[in-house]
Each structure stands twice: as structure tokens, then as C-alpha cells.
Amino acid sequence: MAERNPAERDDNLLDIRNLRIEAKVYPPGEEPKTITLVHDVSLTLKRGKVLGLIGESGAGKSTIGLSTMAYGRGGVRITGGEVVINGRDILKQGKRGVRALRGREVCYVAQSAAAAFNPAHRLMDQVVEAAIGHGTASRAEAEKRAVALFKKLSLPDPENIGNRYPHQVSGGQLQRVMTAMALCSQPDLIVFDEPTTALDVTTQIDVLAAIKDAIHDTGVAALYITHDLAVVAQVSDEIMVLRHGRLVEWGGTRQIIKEPRQEYTNALVSVHEIEHREQNPAGTPVLSVKDVTAAYGRSHVKVLKNVSVDIYPGQTLAVVGESGSGKSTLARAITGLLPPEQGSITFAGRTLSNALAQRSKADLRELQMIYQMADVAMNPRQTVGTIIGRPLEFYFGMRGRERDKRVAELLEKIEMGKGFVDRYPAELSGGQKQRVCIARALAAKPRMIICDEVTSALDPLVAHGILKLLLELQAEEQVAYLFITHDLATVKSIADSIAVMYRGEVVRYGPKSKVLAPPFDDYTDLLLRSVPEMEIGWLEKAISGRRMASAGN
Amino acid sequence: MLDIRRIPIGALIGLILTTLFLLTAIFAPLLAPYGLGEIVGDVWEPMSAKFWLGTDNLGRDLLSRMIYGARVTIFIAVLATALSFSLGAILGFTAAVVGGWFDTLMSRFVDLLMAIPTLIFGLVVLSVLPSTILTLILVMGILDSTRVYRLSRAVAVDINVMDFVEAAKLRGEGRGWIIFREILPNALSPLVSELGLRFIYAVLFLSALSFLGLGVQPPQADWGGMVKENKDGIVFGIPAALIPAAAIAALAISVNLVADWVLNRTTDLKGGRGNG
Numbered sequence: 001m002a003e004r005n006p007a008e009r010d011d012n013l014l015d016i017r018n019l020r021i022e023a024k025v026y027p028p029g030e031e032p033k034t035i036t037l038v039h040d041v042s043l044t045l046k047r048g049k050v051l052g053l054i055g056e057s058g059a060g061k062s063t064i065g066l067s068t069m070a071y072g073r074g075g076v077r078i079t080g081g082e083v084v085i086n087g088r089d090i091l092k093q094g095k096r097g098v099r100a101l102r103g104r105e106v107c108y109v110a111q112s113a114a115a116a117f118n119p120a121h122r123l124m125d126q127v128v129e130a131a132i133g134h135g136t137a138s139r140a141e142a143e144k145r146a147v148a149l150f151k152k153l154s155l156p157d158p159e160n161i162g163n164r165y166p167h168q169v170s171g172g173q174l175q176r177v178m179t180a181m182a183l184c185s186q187p188d189l190i191v192f193d194e195p196t197t198a199l200d201v202t203t204q205i206d207v208l209a210a211i212k213d214a215i216h217d218t219g220v221a222a223l224y225i226t227h228d229l230a231v232v233a234q235v236s237d238e239i240m241v242l243r244h245g246r247l248v249e250w251g252g253t254r255q256i257i258k259e260p261r262q263e264y265t266n267a268l269v270s271v272h273e274i275e276h277r278e279q280n281p282a283g284t285p286v287l288s289v290k291d292v293t294a295a296y297g298r299s300h301v302k303v304l305k306n307v308s309v310d311i312y313p314g315q316t317l318a319v320v321g322e323s324g325s326g327k328s329t330l331a332r333a334i335t336g337l338l339p340p341e342q343g344s345i346t347f348a349g350r351t352l353s354n355a356l357a358q359r360s361k362a363d364l365r366e367l368q369m370i371y372q373m374a375d376v377a378m379n380p381r382q383t384v385g386t387i388i389g390r391p392l393e394f395y396f397g398m399r400g401r402e403r404d405k406r407v408a409e410l411l412e413k414i415e416m417g418k419g420f421v422d423r424y425p426a427e428l429s430g431g432q433k434q435r436v437c438i439a440r441a442l443a444a445k446p447r448m449i450i451c452d453e454v455t456s457a458l459d460p461l462v463a464h465g466i467l468k469l470l471l472e473l474q475a476e477e478q479v480a481y482l483f484i485t486h487d488l489a490t491v492k493s494i495a496d497s498i499a500v501m502y503r504g505e506v507v508r509y510g511p512k513s514k515v516l517a518p519p520f521d522d523y524t525d526l527l528l529r530s531v532p533e534m535e536i537g538w539l540e541k542a543i544s545g546r547r548m549a550s551a552g553n
Numbered sequence: 554m555l556d557i558r559r560i561p562i563g564a565l566i567g568l569i570l571t572t573l574f575l576l577t578a579i580f581a582p583l584l585a586p587y588g589l590g591e592i593v594g595d596v597w598e599p600m601s602a603k604f605w606l607g608t609d610n611l612g613r614d615l616l617s618r619m620i621y622g623a624r625v626t627i628f629i630a631v632l633a634t635a636l637s638f639s640l641g642a643i644l645g646f647t648a649a650v651v652g653g654w655f656d657t658l659m660s661r662f663v664d665l666l667m668a669i670p671t672l673i674f675g676l677v678v679l680s681v682l683p684s685t686i687l688t689l690i691l692v693m694g695i696l697d698s699t700r701v702y703r704l705s706r707a708v709a710v711d712i713n714v715m716d717f718v719e720a721a722k723l724r725g726e727g728r729g730w731i732i733f734r735e736i737l738p739n740a741l742s743p744l745v746s747e748l749g750l751r752f753i754y755a756v757l758f759l760s761a762l763s764f765l766g767l768g769v770q771p772p773q774a775d776w777g778g779m780v781k782e783n784k785d786g787i788v789f790g791i792p793a794a795l796i797p798a799a800a801i802a803a804l805a806i807s808v809n810l811v812a813d814w815v816l817n818r819t820t821d822l823k824g825g826r827g828n829g
Contacts, residue, residue: 335723356722364725377716381738394724444724 020080052236056459060245103130107182117166124162149180172203200322230532274493285310292343318495368441372453374433431462567810585617630755636694641701649709749812
């Protein structure tokens with residue numbers, strides 16, 4: 001640990017004053033210009049406290065987090081203000097001073113541990129590297145410390161897990177190893193950059209609990225960056241809400257989530273509520289999946305085992321489960337991308353051929369799909385007009401003015417104006433991209449749309465807008481949705497019926513009110529308990545109350 | 554957009570020289586002071602006001618032959634490159650999209666062709682076939698298309714698994730649309746830069762063939778052949794062979810400068826405007 005003057009012990013560990021961060025951007029066709037990412041933000045953090053930085057993407061939260069290590073990502077420059085750590089302004093320290101700081105006084109936990117670890121080295125070598133490099137511990141000492149941390153973070157086989165390579169442990173475990181890496185050099189401050197965002201809900205809860213315990217036991221201070229207010233409420237003492245690089249509100253955790261003073265904070269807190277009245281299954285199902293079994297290649301591992309679900313016209317079936325449960329594979333089986341080995345799929349009274357190539361144009365038209373990552377679901381070299389217009393040309397033979405008129409109508413429907421016709425996908429925001437994908441699916445006038453995690457890559461407020469739009473369009477067009485998601489909050493707000501999947505099987509299936517009413521089976525119980533709630537102390541309650549451990553362990 | 558002040562100096566030199574070479578090739582009959590096969594002076598006359606670059610081993614004006622040579626060399630190289638690109642790219646994309654046995658068959662066949670050194674393969678084929686410009690273009694184009702096939706297949710395999718291609722397949726689009734409308738626009742940038750390099754390889758290949766006597770046949774002039782015709786003069790300190798050699802080098806370097814610049818400008822795969 002860094003030496004410090006006992007007199008300043010009670011002072012702030014971190015004191016950021018009027019931080020200003022700028023970047024130079026090169027917009028195509030224009031002169032390069034400088035934009036300000038962070039506008040004069042100030043914050044202080046006491047020893048052993050946790051401050052949550054929260055905001056949507058582009059709010060500058062990661063940029064502020066990294067500034068505590070005097071670091072700016074690709075082309076980002078810290079142009080003003082002071083960052084005082086342990087009484088020194090690190091922005092004035094020069095290279096040598098910064099090098100002494102990083103990995104010793106301030107450590108960093110990245111969002112994607114899988115991408116942040118070097119796949120060619122054993123975990124232990126990477127965990128102890130900083131401590132040895134700074135000379136704060138001998139190798140034996142550091143390894144002893146690492147094993148103790150592995151134990152504290154409840155990793156399996158703490159004595160030997162360090163001998164493994166990054167690909168040999170699961171995503172949730174890797175994230176905890178990364179936390180151990182940050183703690184190993186006994187820093188004063190750790191920056192957690194969305195450490196649980198890439199994890200399943202059931203895994204997230206374990207990692208969150210481990211991080212919280214570790215912070216508590218070691219007395220380290222932390223900046224916890226996330227866009228999920230419910231998560232940050234579990235670990236932080238204080239919360240700072242940011243938007244467009246400006247401070248919106250800063251207060252105690254209880255005050256922010258219970259009595260937000262700013263309108264924007266209020267919008268973030270109450271984002272998950274959507275009015276939707278559950279409809280009862282009526283008439284004949286538009287899509288009926290019967291006893292479908294599927295596997296990739298000639299593998300003996302069945303990804304889907306005897307799956308049967310029905311979807312009724314104009315209604316929404318939500319398929320929930322953690323990654324690897326087979327929910328996306330179900331979508332691939334229905335669309336014909338992965339022909340099922342057994343079972344049948346009936347769509348609008350017709351039995352669908354298993355393989356995509358044998359399906360009629362009408363079958364293809366009436367069954368559309370929306371993807372999770374909108375930016376790769378659209379050809380980057382086509383304009384919005386071409387993207388939405390192509391299904392019109394392809395299915396209905398529309399050309400010229402007739403087509404353009406219909407494209408304009410569809411753009412109107414997704415609440416985007418005519419001005420977007422000539423835009424390329426790269427020139428749209430995340431939410432707009434997803435809207436264009438929705439319009440492309442709607443252009444085919446489908447009976448059913450498969451929505452594969454359509455809101456998972458979006459900020460909560462944007463996702464909220466997309467969900468509302470989907471529900472409105474459903475009411476207008478009477479289209480059915482197969483909604484694949486791992487987010488139970490989304491399910492609660494839009495589904496009519498729910499299928500819970502676990503390891504390729506449907507473990508619970510029925511109308512929403514029945515599926516979400518007790519008694520629960522063990523897995524559904526675990527899923528429900530793992531959804532973070534905006535309540536202080538939820539984490540401890542959830543951990544102690546669950547009946548089975550998550551698959552990530 | 555394209556702003557002349559933002560073009561790096563190297564690329565600018567490359568652009569100017571390449572344009573000069575191209576203009577020379579196009580307007581050869583207008584620019585050349587003498588005829589192609591016209592014997593106008595003594596053997597290997599030095600540079601003078603009458604013969605700017607001197608005369609060659611038969612007393613023909615070197616400058617005129619250089620200008621006509623540019624025409625033949627660049628014409629053959631352009632057509633051979635065009636052939637290799639259309640053939641290689643279409644087959645490469647098709648192999649990536651169709652996959653399965655077609656891909657395996659094509660790829661192994663291309664491996665087979667690539668296993669034999671191009672020059673030796675070309676020499677064998679050309680010594681059997683009659684040496685006309687058409688056979689030259691065909692042989693060079695087909696041999697070069699193996700390289701283009703490799704590149705375009707590799708690029709297309711990556712694009713083929715993107716969600717937007719899957720979306721097109723789910724829509725029921727045919728292979729033609731997927732290859733030409735979904736994959737080709739996204740594969741264009743690496744292909745364009747490769748185009749420059751392949752063109753230069755074609756020039757060098759043609760020059761090598763002509764030097765060995767299997768390329769362009771006299772009395773037609775091409776740079777490689779002119780090096781061969783005048784190579785004996787070097788022993789007597791006559792620089793006539795060096796001039797066409799220098800022209801080959803200058804063309805190679807200037808086209809490469811342009812290709813490098815195009816590659817730099819188009820490595821951004823995010824798409825959109827102004828970087829296509």
C-alpha cells in the first residue's frame with residue numbers, strides 16, 4: 001500500500017476537481033473538431049467508500065473512471081481540472097508518477113474479463129503481475145495473497161484455479177479472478193467498469209455478492225460504473241448520476257433511488273414500468289412448435305430437447321433463460337436456419353419445411369426476425385431507404401414512388417421522420433438502428449416476428465422506448481411476437497405467456513400470471529430471485545433465499 | 554470528402570505519375586515523334602535533340618518505342634487484371650456463400666495451381682500455345698486469379714456469417730443478391746487495394762515473359778521486350794536497356810503508392826459515407 005502521511009488519513013482519498021475531458025473527432029466530410037466529453041465534473045471519495053457512477057452510454061462514466069488512472073482511451077485527452085489521489089495531483093505527475101500509480105494505488109476491473117485477460121498466460125501469473133512488478137510483494141507472498149482472495153471471492157478450488165488458463169474458467173469466474181487481480185496489489189482505489197453487465201442474471205448475483213464482500217473486507221474504495229441502477233444500489237454508498245458528460249445528481253444511495261430530486265434520475269428509477277394487460281390464449285395458435293429436438297452438426301449433445309410451445313395471433317410469448325439454455329437455438333429452429341432432428345413446426349395452419357431452402361416465399365414473409373445487435377443486422381453499405389425498401393420490392397414487387405411512399409409510412413410508424421431515408425446505419429444511434437430493423441420486419445407484413453434479445457444491447461431508457469413501440473405496433477398490426485430474452489423485467493412488462501428454458505428444455509410454460517405465481521420450480525425461483533431490484537439489501541435477501549446455485553458456478 | 558490538401562505527398566506523387574503513364578498509353582500515336590518500327594538513325598545513338606532518349610539496337614527512336622510500349626504493356630496488364638479480378642472475386646464469393654463441396658473443390662484446385670510457381674507455369678503454357686496477345690492475357694489473368702480467389706473467399710467467409718447476410722437469407726434472397734448486393738459492397742475496400750498490387754504484378758510478369766522471349770512478339774514493343782533487345786548495349790556503356798527498366802520500376806512504385814493510400818483510407822469497415 002502506498003505510504004501516506006498519517007495526518008491526512010481522514011481526508012478524501014480521491015478528489016476530482018473540475019475535470020474536463022476532450023476528444024478530437026473526424027466526422028466524414030467535415031473539418032476535424034474537438035468535442036467535450038466531460039464538462040467540469042467534480043467528485044470526492046473517502047477511504048473505503050463506494051461511489052456508483054451511473055448513466056447511459058455516452059454519459060462519460062467510463063471516461064471519468066479511467067481518469068483516476070490518468071488515462072484516456074484512444075484519442076481522449078484530459079484537458080482541465082485536477083485528479084488528486086492520496087494528496088497528489090496525478091495529472092501533473094508525468095509518466096514515471098503515473099506508472100507508479102497504476103496497478104499499485106489504483107486498479108481497474110474491465111467489463112469483459114474474457115477480452116481483458118491474456119489467453120496465453122496462466123491466471124496466477126496475471127493476477128500477481130502488478131504486485132510483483134511494483135515490488136510490493138515477493139512472488140510467494142503475492143501468490144499466497146491471491147489464493148486468499150480466490151477463497152474470499154468463493155471461486156472453486158482456490159488453491160489450483162490460478163494454474164488454469166482464462167478459457168478454462170467460466171465468464172462469471174473470470175470476472176471474479178479479475179477482481180482478485182485488482183485487489184492483489186492492495187490498492188487504495190478500484191475502478192469497476194460494468195463488471196457484471198456481460199453476465200447472466202443468475203451469475204451476476206454471485207459476482208456482485210463476491211465483489212461486495214471483497215470491498216467490505218479489504219476496506220478498499222471503489223468507483224462502480226454501470227448503467228443498471230438496481231445493481232449499483234446493492235454495492236454503493238453514494239450514487240452519482242451523469243448525462244452527456246455533466247453531473248445530474250449526486251447523493252446517498254437511499255436518497256437517489258427513493259427520493260430522486262432530478263427529473264432524469266426519476267426517469268431512470270422508474271424505467272421498467274410499462275402498462276400491458278395480459279391476453280388469454282384464444283383461437284388457433286399462429287405458430288405451434290411440437291416436440292422439437294435439435295443439435296448442432298452431428299453432435300450428441302441436444303441443444304433442444306422435446307420443446308413444445310404455442311403462440312397465439314397478436315400475442316407475445318416470452319422465452320426466458322440464461323445463456324446456453326437454447327432459447328436462440330429455438331429461434332434458429334423455427335426460422336429454418338437449424339433444421340430440427342425431430343418434431344414439427346406448424347405456422348398459420350401450414351406445416352413448415354424443416355430446411356430454409358424449401359420454404360415458400362409466403363412462409364418466409366410472414367415470419368420475420370429482429371436481431372440483438374442492430375448494427376450488424378443491417379448492411380453498413382445500404383441506406384435506411386434500401387434496407388426498409390428491399391422487403392417491399394422482394395415480397396410485393398413495389399417500385400419507385402409507391403415503394404418510397406410506403407418506406408416513408410413505415411418510418412413514420414417507428415417514430416422516425418422522412419429525413420432518415422438517406423442515412424447509413426453508421427449515422428444512426430443504437431435505438432434508431434433497432435427501430436429501422438423493426439421497420440424492415442414490419443415491411444413484410446408478417447404474422448409473427450421473432451425478437452432475439454432486441455433490447456439487451458440498449459440503454460434502459462432507449463430499451464423502454466423500443467418495448468413501448470413494439471407493443472403499440474402489436475396492437476395496430478395484430479402481429480405475434482416470440483420474445484427471446486434473459487431480462488425478466490422486460491418479460492413482466494410485455495409478455496402474455498412465458499416459457500422458461502433451462503439446458504434445452506422448457507421447464508415452465510403457461511400464461512404470464514400463472515408462470516409468475518408461486519409455487520415455483522427451483523430454476524424459475526432462481527431466475528426470479530436473481531433479477532436485481534431497486535432496493536437496498538436486496539442482494540443479501542436474494543442470496544440467502546435461493547434454493548439452487550446458478551449454473552455459472 | 555476527397556480534399557486535395559489532405560492527400561499525403563507520397564500518394565500525390567503516385568497519382569500524378571500513374572495518370573501520366575495512363576495518358577501516355579492512351580494517346581500514344583499522337584505523342585510519339587516517330588513510327589513504331591521506323592528505322593530513323595544509327596544503332597544506339599546517344600540522346601540528342603532529334604532523338605530525346607537516343608535510338609535502340611536497330612536504330613529506332615527509343616522514345617517512340619517507349620510510348621508505344623507503354624500502350625501495349627499497360628493494355629495487357631489492365632485486361633489481365635480485370636480478368637483475374639472478375640474471375641477470382643466471383644468464384645471466391647460463390648465458394649464462400651455456397652460452401653460445402655463446391656468450396657472444397659474450388660479451393661483445392663486453386664491450391665494446386667498455386668503450388669506451381671507462376672512464372673514456370675506461364676512459361677510452359679506459353680511455349681505450347683501460340684504467342685498472341687489474347688493467350689497472354691488469358692494465361693496471366695487465370696494464373697493471377699488464384700490469388701484474388703484466395704483473398705475474396707477469405708473476406709467473404711467473414712462477411713457471410715454477419716447477421717445482415719443471415720437476414721437476407723431468411724428473406725429468401727437468391728445467391729446473386731447476397732453476393733453482389735450484400736457481400737461485394739463490404740468486401741470492396743480490401744479488393745480495391747489488392748487491385749493496385751495485382752496490376753503491378755501483371756506488369757512485372759509480362760515484362761519477365763517478354764524478357765524471356767515468350768511475351769509480346771516483335772515488332773510490337775513492350776518494356777520487358779525492350780530491355781531484352783537492348784541488354785547487350787550495357788556492356789558497351791549504352792544506357793538504352795535501363796530506360797524501359799526504369800519505366801517499369803517507376804510505374805510499379807507509383808501504382809503502389811496509390812494502392813497504399815487507398816488501403817489506408819478504406820480500412821474503416823464501419824461503412825457509411827465517405828470511406829467507401
